[in-house]
Amino acid sequence: MNEQNYPEFTGLELSPRKADYLKLILEKKGTVKTTEISSCLQVDPSTTTKTLSELATAGYLNHVPYRGVDLTEMGKAYAEFLVRRHRILSLLFTHYGLSTEEACAEVSRFETFVSRDAVNKICNSMGHPMIGVCGEISHEKCFHEGHYH
Amino acid sequence: MNEQNYPEFTGLELSPRKADYLKLILEKKGTVKTTEISSCLQVDPSTTTKTLSELATAGYLNHVPYRGVDLTEMGKAYAEFLVRRHRILSLLFTHYGLSTEEACAEVSRFETFVSRDAVNKICNSMGHPMIGVCGEISHEKCFHEGHYH
DNA sequence: GAGTTTTTTTGGCATTACCCCAAATTAGTC
DNA sequence: GACTAATTTGGGGTAATGCCAAAAAAACTC
Incomplete structure (x- = not known):
């Protein structure tokens, strides 16, 4: 339930900005909307959308288009x-x-x-x-x- | 004669790789050739040439084309x-x-x-x-x- | 519930930091 | 002075990050 379950990771797999997204989503708890992330990180919503889908593809997030994201178990x-x-x-x-x-x-x-x-x-x-x-x-x-x- | 003379710098002005070049050149002392840098940093000589001219433009190096580089006072x-x-x-x-x-x-x-x-x-x-x-x-x-x- | 507004996504494009290859140029040597 | 080795130029390429404009979906409003 914590990182002990994912002994494979080195801590170096995410780029600085992607790590920012993940930490923010953890902090917000639950489902988070694109706009909210954009305003916190001060980037264009289109930038957020793209980053979120990359994080989802990599398995850190569940992304329901137009609805928002939440952390997978691994993402958490x-x-x-x-x-x-x-x-x-x-x-x-x-x-x-x-x-x-x-x-x-x-x-x-x-x-x-x-x-x-x-x-x-x-x-x-x-x-x-x-x-x-x-x-x-x-x-x-x-x-x-x-x-x- | 040391960094005390350049109180302006924050330490964040050089990209990681550029810092590698500078440190290597300091270590080698005197005039350093492109090939030597290339083989130490494991990059193509053309990459080295380009990086060196950027460092020279920024004032860290004196670059005599086809001859080599050495540190400026600031570079040192x-x-x-x-x-x-x-x-x-x-x-x-x-x-x-x-x-x-x-x-x-x-x-x-x-x-x-x-x-x-x-x-x-x-x-x-x-x-x-x-x-x-x-x-x-x-x-x-x-x-x-x-x-x- | 149809039209309007807001949010989100797509597609296109730009920048910075790296890097390589092939071709041209220069330096050093015999 | 010609050959060889080193260096530079010019042309490209990728990954990370970002923006803008237009399209698409969801939300709100009456």
Whole structure:
């Protein structure tokens, strides 16, 4: 029910932008409409449509044309990993003199290129912290929130 | 004579591949030939030529056609930053359960997206370590070597 | 429930970062 | 001065990302 069921993935399979879409859809919960995604990510609806169908083809989403998308089981597990990765890395950076906002912004730029393996090792090494520094990803608002390891 | 003279740069101005070229040229010292770069980076010489002229246009290199390239003062300062960034980040990751090689490889994938500001903060926070874990970047060999902060 | 409005999708096109190949050009050597 | 090896030019190609205009579907309105 979580990423343990998909031990195949490396964490590097999605492009930065596709990861943004997945994280946003997880955050919104349930079925999400094209327009909503477009306005959050600030892109043309046609861009959103195209990206969503690629994510659906790759098995992360169920896409009912004209209706919206929701995460597949795999998509949910993957999106949860993406969120965990963001939070672990952000937390890490706040231990080195970056503010929550700085860490969040910094990590958002590179997180897509950090492997699941590395994240797991860092997570272990930090003792599976339950408290992250950043609840929202790749957009703007950052707040304190509990999380899982 | 080091990056202190170019306080304008953010560390995000070069694409990943361009950063590879710059780091390689710094490492090779002096004038470097197209063929040498091509074989190190495993790309067609024509690709190298094109990239070099872009880096020259941007002010990082002096390019004498058919002769080779060498770093401008700015290019040298920038390349030194690139190396320092790689080493600081690699060192950081080895503190979280990654081996030298793993850290090196991991960092190579995302370092281009970490700002100079963040690197400086991390560097401060770590007390300006003189010993890095990785001397070579974005290629393969990693070895222990002292370095500057 | 038919017409209008809004949302979504399609198709076409553009940019940036990479990359290769073949042909032309230049440098270095005998 | 001619040959060979290195380099550059010109022409293309892909993947990721994005926009616009037009078509299609769904929603709303009266």
